[in-house]
Amino acid sequence: MTAGYNSDGRFAGGLRSGQQYMDALKNDGRRVFLDGEEVSDVTSHPAFCEAVRSVADLFDIAHDAANRDVMTYTSPATGEPVNVIWRMPKTTEELSIWRGAVEKWSESNFGLIGRGPDHVAGFFSGWASAPEIFDDRSGRDFAGNIVRFYEFLRDNDVYITYTIVPPQIDRSKPAHGQSPPDLYAGVTEERDDGIIIQGAQMLGTGAALSDYVNLSTISPMQKGDDNYAINLAVACNAPGVRIHSRRSYAAAASSVYDYPLASRYDETDALVVFDNVFVPWEQVFVYKNMEICRRQWWETPAHIMGNNQAHIRFTTKLRFMMGVAHRIAEMNGVLANPAVQAHIAEIAAMASLYEGLLEAQFATATTNSGGYMEPGYQAHYAAEALQSEIYPKMLNLMRELCGGGVIQLPSSAADFANPEIRKDLERYVQSPGYPAEERVKLMKLAWDLIGSEFAGRHDQYEKFYAGPPFITRRRLFQHYNFEKSGALVDAALAGYDLAGRLPRTR
Ligand SMILES: Cc1cc2nc3c(=O)[nH]c(=O)nc-3n(C[C@H](O)[C@H](O)[C@H](O)COP(=O)(O)OP(=O)(O)OC[C@H]3O[C@@H](n4cnc5c(N)ncnc54)[C@H](O)[C@@H]3O)c2cc1C
Incomplete structure (x- = not known):
């Protein structure tokens, strides 16, 4: 089941270019709602088109023949090159290639697209590497379904969220106790x-x-929640699917210059309504089974692979934030000040801590019982646990560093077109080596990163x-090596008693 699996004919099989991705999306019948209206075409609507373009850039990077070695591998089913984001690594080298591909993608958007095609790819490759978990002994081939659907995604370069x-x-x-009981998505x-x-x-x-x-x-689910214990895939243009987008930061952006990040990387979030949606059995992987629904996350590498992508992306973002902070201090002429250096070093410490945790995930990677490599769990879940603390601290430190400079800015790029305003801007909103247009450009970038509505959404996202x-x-509580730390406590307690110090036993 590879190319042509989906009867809507959107996929021809093989690696897709950005243009092919956009062509498939254009007027495909999906129902997206925004500001009281239905959006007819996300590829041209101002709220979505730039994010579509940014995702298309990802496809182009993988499609580019010059990146073949770093971004692709050979599909075992078709013999064609496919995106390496779909490979569940079996060796340290494969894991390293996988990491490199995710990092390359994240650098193209400065870590600002959290849910590009590589996030859920990690989940599906993790699931498909352990299909036995999906066998519910019902006679329906759910284990086969997860593998076949994964192959379809991989061999057709499909973007799934x-x-x-x-x-x-x-x-x-609980889910079944909601009133009415079909509020949470479930089987009817x-x-x-x-x-x-x-x-x-x-x-x-x-x-x-x-x-x-x-x-x-x-x-977590409760007794009686079986109808909601599912795992399945639905085409975004399937009849009955309604995508209710939140407010668009891209559409509200006055220009790319004013909001360089919101205008291009607003990946959008939405409430997804499934209204009487038909799902063929071959797209169902867990059916009314709470135990398997739970095990699929924690007894396959799905959660760790999907979220390892997130940590690679996040590390890129922190590195980018560090760069912006350093550049601002340099522009403001405060970089040589020891207090400012200490302040910047505090930001660098956060970025380094996360980089270190990412390195540790790869350094402690192990081969699981299925023969696949998984990043180290303790470092992974430590990174995940710390993220909601590190990110607001980074934002706060950056705000302190920026001072009023991110506010004392022209109202929009249009101010530069007015000669009278421009004259004042050129005189008063500049720094040595940074003429007005350059100074404003950097400060507006910083504001979109730490203070705009787009930035606020990112704060919430990372949390x-x-x-x-x-x-x-x-989750870290479940994965920390308490045995090792407990052994130290035992050793400490074994060294003395009421009478005092005991003789060494070794
Ligand atoms: C920007 C953004 C993008 C997202 N994208 C996706 C996506 O693409 N796909 C997806 O599936 N999900 C996505 N999520 C959803 C995310 O998975 C949920 O927001 C997350 O799981 C938390 O659930 P919740 O928002 O319902 O918060 P809740 O579970 O309701 O928790 C909110 C707060 O309530 C308190 N609280 C609630 N219950 C307890 C409790 N039992 N004990 C102690 N405190 C409690 C805590 O303070 C907690 O922080 C996204 C979220 C955000 C913010």
Whole structure:
């Protein structure tokens, strides 16, 4: 099941160029809603077109023959080059290539696109590497389905995002206790050829830009929640799928110069509604099985691979933030000041801490029982647990460094077109080596990174994309090597008793 698996004919098979990705998206019938209206074509609408372009750039990087060695490998099914984001690594070298590809992509958008095609690719390759987890002994071949669908995604270069958290309606009640019970996305009907899904799920980052959306649940479930214990894939243009986008920061941006990040990297987030959506059995991987729904996250490499991509991306972003901070201090003529150097070093410490945790994930990678390499769990979940603390600290330190410079800026790029205003800007809004246009450009970039509405959304994203902080911290609790630290405590306690110091036993 490779090229042509999907009867809508959007995929011809093989690596896609950015243009092919955009062509498939253009007027494909998806239903996206924004500002009270339906968006007919996301590839040309001002709220989405630049983000589409940024995702297209990712496809172009992978499609570029010059990047073949770093961005692709040979599909075992078709013999054609496919994106390396789909390879579940088996050797240290393959893991390193995978890391390099993700890093290359993240550098093209400065770590600002969190849910490009490489995020959920990590989940699917992790799932497909352990298909036995999906065998529910029902007679339906869910283990085969996950492998075949993964191959379809890989061999057709499909962009898939996911919604795996129920909407915040009433968290005091389980999924089936919501009123009415079909608020959270779940199964309402079973047919010979597939199932019907009704309800909503959050928070579909990139759903308006992607080809498919993966629907599952990572939140703990309770007895009676079987209808919501699913994992499946739906084409974003499938009948009944409605994508309700949040406010667009790209559309609100007055120009690229004024909002250089929001205008180009607003990957969008959305409430995804599944209204009587038919899903064929071959796109269903977990069906009404709470145990398998839980195990798929924690007994396959899916969670660690998908989120390792996130850590690579985040490390790029912190490095970028460090660069912006350093450049601003240099521009403001304060770089030689020891207090400023200490301030910048504090930002550098955060970026380095995260870089170190990323290195540690690769240095402690191990081969799992299926023969696949997985990044080290302790360093991975430590990074995840710290992210919600590090990022706001970075933002705060950068704000302190920027002072009023990010506010005392011309209202928009249009001010430069007015000779009278321009004269004042050139005289008063400049620094040595930085004429007005350059100074304003850097400061507006900084503001879009740390203070604009786009920046605020990023703060929220980094806190929550892997789950709320109280959950991400608990994951480290499950993976920290307490045995090793406990052994030290035992050794310390064994060295003395009520009578005092004991003789050494070694
Ligand atoms: C910008 C952004 C993009 C996202 N993109 C995606 C996406 O693409 N796909 C996707 O599936 N999800 C996505 N998410 C959703 C994300 O997975 C959820 O936001 C996350 O899992 C947290 O769930 P929640 O927002 O419902 O918060 P809740 O679980 O409701 O928690 C919110 C806060 O309530 C308190 N709280 C709630 N319950 C408890 C408890 N039991 N104990 C202690 N404190 C508690 C805590 O203070 C917690 O931080 C995104 C989120 C954001 C912000």
